[in-house]
Amino acid sequence: xxxxxxxxxxxxxxxxxxxxxxxxxxxxxxxxxxxxxxxxxxxxxxxxxxxxxxxxxxxxxxxxxxxxxxxxxxxxxxxxxxxxxxxxxxxxxxxxxxxxxxxxxxxxxxxxxxxxxxxxxxxxxxxxxxxxxxxxxxxxxxxxxxxxxxxxxxxxxxxxxxxxxxxxxxxxxxxxxxxxxxxxxxxxxxxxxxxxxxxxxxxxxxxxxxxxxxxxxxxxxxxxxxxxxxxxxxxxxxxxxxxxxxxxxxxxxxxxxxxxxxxxxxxxxxxxxxxxxxxxxxxxxxxxxxxxxxxxxxxxxxxxxxxxxxxxxxxxxxxxxxxxxxxxxxxxxxxxxxxxxxxxxxxxxxxxxxxxxxxxxxxxxxxxxxxxxxxxxxxxxxxxxxxxx
Amino acid sequence: xxxxxxxxxxxxxxxxxxxxxxxxxxxxxxxxxxxxxxxxxxxxxxxxxxxxxxxxxxxxxxxxxxxxxxxxxxxxxxxxxxxxxxxxxxxxxxxxxxxxxxxxxxxxxxxxxxxxxxxxxxxxxxxxxxxxxxxxxxxxxxxxxxxxxxxxxxxxxxxxxxxxxxxxxxxxxxxxxxxxxxxxxxxxxxxxxxxxxxx
Numbered sequence: 001x002x003x004x005x006x007x008x009x010x011x012x013x014x015x016x017x018x019x020x021x022x023x024x025x026x027x028x029x030x031x032x033x034x035x036x037x038x039x040x041x042x043x044x045x046x047x048x049x050x051x052x053x054x055x056x057x058x059x060x061x062x063x064x065x066x067x068x069x070x071x072x073x074x075x076x077x078x079x080x081x082x083x084x085x086x087x088x089x090x091x092x093x094x095x096x097x098x099x100x101x102x103x104x105x106x107x108x109x110x111x112x113x114x115x116x117x118x119x120x121x122x123x124x125x126x127x128x129x130x131x132x133x134x135x136x137x138x139x140x141x142x143x144x145x146x147x148x149x150x151x152x153x154x155x156x157x158x159x160x161x162x163x164x165x166x167x168x169x170x171x172x173x174x175x176x177x178x179x180x181x182x183x184x185x186x187x188x189x190x191x192x193x194x195x196x197x198x199x200x201x202x203x204x205x206x207x208x209x210x211x212x213x214x215x216x217x218x219x220x221x222x223x224x225x226x227x228x229x230x231x232x233x234x235x236x237x238x239x240x241x242x243x244x245x246x247x248x249x250x251x252x253x254x255x256x257x258x259x260x261x262x263x264x265x266x267x268x269x270x271x272x273x274x275x276x277x278x279x280x281x282x283x284x285x286x287x288x289x290x291x292x293x294x295x296x297x298x299x300x301x302x303x304x305x306x307x308x309x310x311x312x313x314x315x316x317x318x319x320x321x322x323x324x325x326x327x328x329x330x331x332x333x334x335x336x337x338x339x340x341x342x343x344x345x346x347x348x349x350x351x352x353x354x355x356x357x358x359x360x361x362x363x364x365x366x367x368x369x370x371x372x373x374x375x376x377x378x379x380x381x382x383x384x385x386x387x388x389x
Numbered sequence: 390x391x392x393x394x395x396x397x398x399x400x401x402x403x404x405x406x407x408x409x410x411x412x413x414x415x416x417x418x419x420x421x422x423x424x425x426x427x428x429x430x431x432x433x434x435x436x437x438x439x440x441x442x443x444x445x446x447x448x449x450x451x452x453x454x455x456x457x458x459x460x461x462x463x464x465x466x467x468x469x470x471x472x473x474x475x476x477x478x479x480x481x482x483x484x485x486x487x488x489x490x491x492x493x494x495x496x497x498x499x500x501x502x503x504x505x506x507x508x509x510x511x512x513x514x515x516x517x518x519x520x521x522x523x524x525x526x527x528x529x530x531x532x533x534x535x536x537x538x539x540x541x542x543x544x545x546x547x548x549x550x551x552x553x554x555x556x557x558x559x560x561x562x563x564x565x566x567x568x569x570x571x572x573x574x575x576x577x578x579x580x581x582x583x584x585x586x587x588x
Binding site for chain 2: 139142144165167168185186187188205206207208209211212225227228229230231232250251252253254255256269271275276298300301314316320339340358383384
């Protein structure tokens, strides 16, 4: 069902309101499998070699394009990568030049990413994600450390050197700051780490579990999982650690809080009704309400899309599977095998973990076209990816 | 700090029996963080101090006890206690898949730990909660903590002071047995006792 653009926000607001009032069926029909089209856009690349060709191909193919020969292409990109990356974008139909650029001053990789972002934006109107950053966990033996990298896994840099379990990385939106959990002080505690200064401080070190820190979209608050009350519950506090308050008080285990983009609602996983399922609660407190996931069982690890429309999560149905559901609840769509999904800033690409022969690898998924690409893996088992937004 | 001596196990602490848990007074200002003073290695100023928690209606208040949750008190401080991983190696408690309830077959092993702690009033115990690999990572971390807490609740109800039982969850990251089958998984869903001796 299509609505005129002008009333879509209103409908979405109504749908959001409905979440707070009653477990209504989905109020807005969102065509999850085809936002922007599930058909890949054929595009050709001419004049590029080696690393630049690889980067452009990876970037475009994970954002809904198919790199083909010029005979099949709807768009043509031609240029060079001699010392600098240049590019000219043309369209088969109009034959006109849509873009003509030359980048200087960066590495070939960064210039190629910049070009692919420009191409994506020109053709689709969406912001490209090729210059965005991710964080993830790398396991070596019994320990794990936090890394940050380009979104394709290149230029990975180790953030922690705790030589213990370090996990649950989460970026503060629009800042080069990470929250994560480390066992360095003998207990799972939450730290906040400024990547620019390289300094960190303990953020939450209550008795028991301190984990799953999720900064709010405006960065002013943090949702987290604490067990100090005698059971793992969802709490929220200010970014300085003050004003801590519980949002859940169940005997069963809660995990994986995430925020709606308006900062009003927190979605999380709970075993409150026996099996793990998704719930929502107001960030100000109140009763928790089950989010309908169309009969999917054993749902965990929700992540709310930045455009507010969808929640991606993991379900266990024999194996782990990535699924999406409208943010108001409703019919869920299974996507691919995998777990721990997180949205890119474009609300289209998802980063997730796959288990391959007992090891974990981090992969990217273009949701509409279901294209999957593994990122460049850091040595070890990589998991818990998250996106800088 | 009002509670700074709680960790000192020579101090006689209030024994929490099951009955006492049920009629515990309303939550006081929450327990401050105990243990380490000063900055941990390589870490800047710490915070995480707590402002009073918004009171929930009584029917949701875990200290009122329908769910049986017993708030944690104090943190295990590795600088003050020496861990012994072997003393209770035979007392590991096993759980069913995706469950955090103590099975009748496991209670005898916990009763032994209770008797030991009652006979050694200066000792404490850390309960490690572990999971098999068939849950997602954050889910397993919470489930592992829930398992450790279930064991702790059993200890406290059996008369062990709440301040002498710490919990830590390792989720699925420290399996006892490698392997991707039920034989391995059933050994990995566990609660492990670590005996703590004051230094």
